[in-house]
Amino acid sequence: MAQSNTIRILDGNTFVVSEDTGDIEATPSEPTGLFSLDTRFLSRWVLTVNRERLNALSFDDLQYHEARFFLVPGMATHYVDAKLSIIRQRSVGGSFREQLTILNHDEKAVDLEIRMDVASDFADLFQVKDEILNKKGEIYSEVEPDRLRLGYRRGNFKRETVISSSKPARYDSDGFAYTVHLEPNEQWNADIDVETSAVGPGGRDLRMGLRSHGTERLALQHDLEEWIAKAPKVNSEHGRLASTYRRSLIDLAALRFSPLSLGGQTLPAAGLPWFMTMFGRDSILTCLQVLPFAPDLSKTTLRILASLQGTRFDDFRDEDPGRILHEMRYGETAAFEEQPHSPYYGSVDATPLFVVLLDEYERWSGDAALVRELERECRAALKWIDDYADLMGNGYVWYERRNTDTGLENQCWKDSWDSISYRDGRLPGFPRATCEVQGYAYDAKMRAARLAREFWDDPAYGDQLEREAADLKERFNRDWWVADGEYYALALDAEGRQVDTLSSNIGHLLWSGIVDDERAAKVAAHLVGPRLFSGWGVRTLAEGEARYNPIGYHNGTIWPFDNSFIAWGLRRYGFGEEAATIANGILDAATYFNGRLPEAFGGYPRDLTKFPVEYPTACSPQAWSTGTPLLLIRTMLGLEPHEGHLAVDPRLPIGMGRIEVLDIPGRWGRVDAFARGRLDLNKLAD
């Protein structure tokens, strides 16, 4: 979907995807359009001058919320003669605005018929890749003297697109037009405004004027500058790290999303543009990655997820009391319960990770008030782990969807249908328990034990959690260790058998601390060994497994976010060189993507392809790929809150040169960290 010739701008979950001319002609294979609230509000937006289509000379992606297109009439073969220039400058911020500028370079006057063809199919985001044949509601258009109103009505569900212009235009049901006379060197402008609305029967918009940040262009620009000014500065001897960091910071700003129910506070959405919504897992993991740089995101994420924590049993939404949501959507399919995302709770890891984030956030920020505020939700999350996730009654966290129609089969981060397989490629039945989730549950209990003692005044609960965690760790190390391979199984099946493939998931176990000390070296060796490590990063599935495929979505590609947590885990167990090896590989890869790491790239050996082969995906930037360089900086510098101050213990590869991170915020105020590359990673490979 993210063809290189599509241009995207956005603000919150309003975004425009168009061709490089600025035109929109949506088809199932080219899902362009103006989208808001998970609904397409424009599926056709085609500019012509004297009935001729326009051709792109160039475009500028000015900011994430604005773009500019330079166009001339006619096709590529004869535009050299063009006597007209057309500039479309557009931005989103509340509404979608496009300024048309037409310049006459001819020595004679010209008469122009300027027309925009307009239509909307009001497709739900879930339907944009389908042929939309039978919408259940009615699409209408109303031509008014000064505006064109396109609408969709299904019962009380109503979405409208209202188009108006600063210059008088002639509106008809398929668009609007201007007749313009231009003298030599004269120019003409018009400002077109496209308002999207989600109106209820009372005439109130569902969004009620809530915005993530100011809606005006200047306010957005100001907000971005403030965001960058507030974040720590990263300087590096080699410019690439500093520029990757800056790219990530800007993308992170674009990914901020303000849910309807939270009065304008923001959390990181999962990815641009198709996943500009709340995701439990993605938002939490991104917050963990960026904590040293943008701690405020954690606070709002925790609050939002807490405010929507499950309270009842709902089989359609896979909701249980205490469960943290997976995904929230606002479109027609969610509204009419054709999809369960209102919100959907089918994630097995978001709940323990919620507890992990709260503790990690407090360790950095010292925000004891939030830990007290969320005590009830934390306890409910921990109770969910014990009471509702243990489907086999044997003390592990399992998943099996109750919504067998539209729910998710795999409720761990590797959520594609074939991501969990035995060595021989067979897929286990349900329920399934994947290894990394047991690690998260262990970590959640250990961290909650600290919170219980220090903030909830409940040392007995702390003791209980620690006992349970110790018990889990002991059983886990007994039941999941694959003796003949010397690593932890990817999962257990319902019969208690090991799903015995070697996978990247074992790196998350190091991060969680569930790995027995004497086994950590084996796990670390696998992670940087030839079956898992490609030279760029750790593959999701090891070479040699039946389902291994270097471009298999969860079966062999390399996921930058996955690697950042693996590097963190390696450092936790004292494997600084191995962590630096992974950090180095991923940051090298980032330079091939201009500092914007993709969701995943191919697992081919580095010495075979010489460059990382991008996996074609829908979303870029992706939040947890954006957060990856930030977590890798933390990992390489060994930044760790320690007894109220920030400890720095760098392990940098030699080629990394000198790195400084200035003004790291936390309970210590703001401090700087410096590091110099000293590790010879080539030695490691010997």
Next chain:
Amino acid sequence: MVDATTRFFEDLDRRGFEPLLAKTSGTLRFDLHEGAQTTHWLLEIDRGRVQVSRQDREADAVVGTSPGLFEELAAGREHGLASLLRGDMTVMGDARLVVQAERLFPGRPAARGPRRLFQREVR
């Protein structure tokens, strides 16, 4: 027999304190419209303490819907947030109050919940 709507509000009033609203304060009015007639239910929430009355008073958030839909919501047969997205329920004012109060509605009566394959004592 009392309808589910009345039972929902009376139960809430009787409980006096609702932990799910412990971080919530404000007034929330439900206007149930049927023809020319509107039934009002007012929740006064003060950090979890809830008082229910039938007053038609100004509130921080006002929810509008039909008595029929509310009855389904109170019985767990319809879903609050989906109803909001659909436009079958409308909100004026502070949406956060509504999102918090929505969690008080029961789950579907037929919901199975997580199924434990091997039973053990529930602690």
